[in-house]
Amino acid sequence: MATKKYRPGMNCEKTGKYTCYDKNGNEMYGDIDVEKDRRFPPSQEEGCYYEEQ
Template sequence: MARTKKYRPGMNCEKTGKYTCYDANGKEMYKDVDVEKGRRFPPSQEEGCYYEEQ
């Protein structure tokens, strides 16, 4: 199975789509976050969180 790339808040988005935000432990925090290519991923209130494409 291919590994899904993880994006940190503030990183540039490489592909327009829907993303899910996870905390540092891998627990889902937010779902269906729309991010457009070239835009930055939104900030998060928790340290160590990341986004993955759905």
């Protein structure tokens, strides 16, 4: 099963650690703690996304 991708500003469905990737799938930064029902932080890069670790 594929890992769900979250965009900056989306609501988090599950508390955990997330990694941010650029539009090409390269890791930009990791170990981002996001709590359930909070929004994912904004990013400087267009097209980036977050995945749960």
